[in-house]
Amino acid sequence: MEHRDGTRVRAAGSSPSGTVAHDRDWAGDVRSAARCAGALFGLLLGVDGAAGSLTWGRAALWLLLALLLLLVLFPVRVSAGPGWLASRRLLGTRRVRTDLLTAVRPLDGVARRLVLRDTLGNRVELDPAVLVRNPELWYRLNEGARASEAAGTLRCGTADLRLLARRVDRETAREVFRVSGLE
Structure with a gap:
């Protein structure tokens, strides 16, 4: 089946040869890693904001720390x-x-x-x-x-x-x- 722009449509989860297997849990693991990084970022912002010491520089530092955690937890x-x-x-x-x-x-x-x-x-x-x-x-x-x-x-x-x-x-x-x- 083809779209009007000429691209072919495949059934979900299939490959051209139909024989490639993928890790089924990968997408869920990516979401879990993103949730952990987001939770850390939110927690650090919340604690810093409650202490009254939140600045743009500190927020950027917390964001960098959360992104590093995401990189560490990102699944293969x-x-x-x-x-x-x-x-x-x-x-x-x-x-x-x-x-x-x-x-x-x-x-x-x-x-x-x-x-x-x-x-x-x-x-x-x-x-x-x-x-x-x-x-x-x-x-x-x-x-x-x-x-x-x-x-x-x-x-x-x-x-x-x-x-x-x-x-x-x-x-x-x-x-x-x-x-x-x-x-």
Whole structure:
């Protein structure tokens, strides 16, 4: 279907090839980050105004602080298609070929991360919870990782992928039971 200006209309959530998966919770995470930054800005303005020391310079400083918080909290947008996985941040996109993976390593720390590397030297770092919440993203990653393993390029991280697969399967089954009322 086309508009009068010649642009094509696609069904909501579809892509030209129909095979690209996106993080479904990204928009909600952006709204949450914006609400936190707005709440901090409002709180700082309110406290400063109640103390009687609010000036334009201080308001600009509070706005800058709220914007910095927004930048820190702004979520990464993860998408995946046949043979690739991409992580888009504010300043750029990193893409890895999942069918050419060489290593999958979990990073433990304050925030758990999964680091994917491919034979082309590309590197993507993402939160494994994104894969657990979005089974279609996991499916794309797992499909490519199996191809890499079969080709012999994936030498490090197959055990970690199996653990993640069990976690995704467990959470997906739990969600199916919850939705169907069998829980």
